[in-house]
Amino acid sequence: MLTLAQAQTIMSAALAHAGTAGFKPLAIAILDSRGAQKLFAAQDGTSLKRGEIALGKAHGAVAMGLGSRALHKVALERPYFVDAATHAVGGSLVPVPGGVLIRDASGALLGAIGISGDTSDNDEAAAVAGIAAAGLVSDTGA
Amino acid sequence: MLTLAQAQTIMSAALAHAGTAGFKPLAIAILDSRGAQKLFAAQDGTSLKRGEIALGKAHGAVAMGLGSRALHKVALERPYFVDAATHAVGGSLVPVPGGVLIRDASGALLGAIGISGDTSDNDEAAAVAGIAAAGLVSDTGA
Amino acid sequence: MLTLAQAQTIMSAALAHAGTAGFKPLAIAILDSRGAQKLFAAQDGTSLKRGEIALGKAHGAVAMGLGSRALHKVALERPYFVDAATHAVGGSLVPVPGGVLIRDASGALLGAIGISGDTSDNDEAAAVAGIAAAGLVSDTGA
Amino acid sequence: MLTLAQAQTIMSAALAHAGTAGFKPLAIAILDSRGAQKLFAAQDGTSLKRGEIALGKAHGAVAMGLGSRALHKVALERPYFVDAATHAVGGSLVPVPGGVLIRDASGALLGAIGISGDTSDNDEAAAVAGIAAAGLVSDTGA
Known part of the structure; x- marks a missing residue:
């Protein structure tokens, strides 16, 4: 299970990345592996x-x-599936880059971070920077 | 009405098919003809x-x-109809193969099984194997 | 995380308890610690x-x-809190006995089982019997 | 409008209060005056x-x-009104202490904090401590 201390490290590093890079204002949501909000x-x-978009990237x-980069590809190829999945999971699923799974070194799923506010690629880069700062492994879906 | 014993036979055979074939982990939902969950x-x-996707195939x-193979065809040809139907039925309708109607020998509807986790074609094959094991008739929508 | 094998042991033993005791037909829902359906x-x-009542006991x-025996006590003493919590968690929370947390020997939460169909006390007894058969620990909220 | 820096000060001080006092694990949600999540x-x-309960205190x-202490009083005196209001606002309203409005020195509304996890009185005390640390004014509804 993702700890609050890990989530705080991820959040701080993602915000620092965004500040250095001059990104637009971001909403950042970190969920644990249960899909419960850990830090926002x-x-x-x-x-x-904007926060609901970030939450939808992480929750999806x-x-x-x-x-969510993999979900983006599905949305382009089979939009009816992503539409249906969005309804089926309760409405919170945003299929564009910026929703990144957080794994430990063994590959176990700890949670996910979703970022929204700048371009999807920049949102994802901030997420990846945050996860790296915590010594954890990003799974962007690429 | 589908009995729990029939549903258990279908479930066991679908899981056995998936195990033999080396499928990824599956969620399997079996509904009776009222749309009520019988076995999951x-x-x-x-x-x-993942379970909500399986439920959406069966419920749709x-x-x-x-x-759901027929719903898939509709989704490709008339996506606006599947979108609207998804809303109209309350959100649980996944229009890709793997949602198979369960009929008796006379053609009467007993329920449906929805499987998700591997490719849609493989999901459907496990469903069909399960229904056959119970001596019942599959209607995939093909 | 609760395994499917553990959930199957719990389910079989709960059904056996109900059969021996002559309970009315039951719906039985087993969730993992993420709140995801594992077996139903x-x-x-x-x-x-009836299944939605069982799911609501487990999900709550x-x-x-x-x-859920503890939630029952809250519902009697502070009904407005249980009403509000039901809305806040998305609608699925049934505050009567029969929703039992499943813990391992160390006390870690593995999931929950919810049973509905007979009296609440009998529903709970079947749940407790199921959990014991798997060598796990019941937390009824008593 | 509540700034992220103010929200961070409130959050840190609320967590410090809880740590010193030995409270159970808390979920803490801070909303701005639009009802948008600022920090969680x-x-x-x-x-x-648990997070949904905290959000419901703040959102309500x-x-x-x-x-929310005032909403608690209403829930005791006119439960039908709180029930109806909960529906009317979309489901997220928890009428027990621990949802505290955040005002500036002039009385202008900046947002709200909702805390859940310990007793309602303790949840509220942590919220008040957090707001004070930011040099802002608490409105508990007392």
């Missing part, structure tokens, strides 16, 4: 439901066991 | 909401009276 | 949504970290 | 949906413009 932050200037990844 | 199992290693089939 | 069965003769227990 | 953390050991407070 919205930077100043994020729009009303945990729900389907796939980084 | 998730193998070890399935992702958080019972809801529309069509094996 | 509805005996012949259960009403259309995992959601709140309390056996 | 769940300590290790919180149950699956912002939704109705009342600290």
